[in-house]
């Protein structure tokens with residue numbers, strides 16, 4: 001009884017959300033009581049009134065979105081270097097774990113939201129290409145060339161990845177990096193807001209968001225959007241900083257975060273404040289259980305989470321049924 005009530009509430013919430021988005025779409029600024037920022041983002045007057053947090057500060061929702069945009073605009077050029085410096089390269093392992101758990105197969109379509117400089121999308125395309133090569137080697141007896149059937153099968157099994165991010169500067173840096181790496185085919189870059197994705201319903205097999213969701217103003221809305229654009233059976237995966245469970249590690253981690261990271265930000269990127277915000281935003285993010293509950297409330301099933309590096313990062317996953 002309680003479970004069916006919960007489901008009903010979720011569906012009503014989804015319907016009311018849909019009504020708002022579909023009513024507003026199609027008109028350039030989407031509604032009469034809505035205005036657009038320099039980042040191209042649209043806000044209603046209500047967003048000016050509702051408060052949220054920007055790091056440890058309380059600000060209006062509209063103000064948070066503006067400030068988050070500015071943070072990533074400022075750090076875009078040094079984003080990848082800083083990621084390596086701050087995490088001592090460990091962010092690469094966390095991203096590899098995400099791909100390993102995802103284990104995507106050729107033909108899969110990925111949407112990487114808040115995808116920034118494209119680390120997840122590039123890893124995804126590498127992974128599926130490797131899988132395709134393995135399958136081809138297994139299916140083709142040695143010495144035999146490709147038939148027309150093989151070629152058309154390859155086409156069918158081509159994967160694609162869309163990197164979607166609200167920040168044009170982050171995408172620009174990502175595209176330049178991918179071009180340098182020679183990763184072009186199957187990869188596209190779209191400016192878009194996690195809370196109002198510019199995609200039709202039921203489009204993607206996998207939705208990822210890595211170190212992005214804590215920057216989104218209305219996480220519940222972003223989760224609803226993730227559910228909407230996933231195909232039935234599709235998987236949502238979120239990599240995000242979380243709560244360290246071991247008290248000794250937690251103290252060391254706190255000291256490192258507050259005393260070292262802003263200094264690195266100043267030295268490498270000339271920007272103390274942005275990195276101060278990044279550290280504070282991590283502390284404001286819901287813990288593993290709370291985020292699991294938010295995913296379930298949004299309508300995801302089989303929600304699970306795994307801690308990485310003692311809970312410094314958590315990987316949450318759930319399915320759209």
Ligand SMILES: C[S@@+](CC[C@H](N)C(=O)[O-])C[C@H]1O[C@@H](n2cnc3c(N)ncnc32)[C@H](O)[C@@H]1O
Pocket residue numbers: 068072113114115116117118119164165166167170192193194195209210211212215216217
């Ligand atoms: C910490 S970076 C993560 C980038 C990348 N996913 C990674 O793992 O390296 C956070 C990204 O979230 C993006 N972002 C913040 N708010 C967003 C929103 N509402 N919609 C889409 N992207 C957003 C920022 O522009 C930024 O590129």
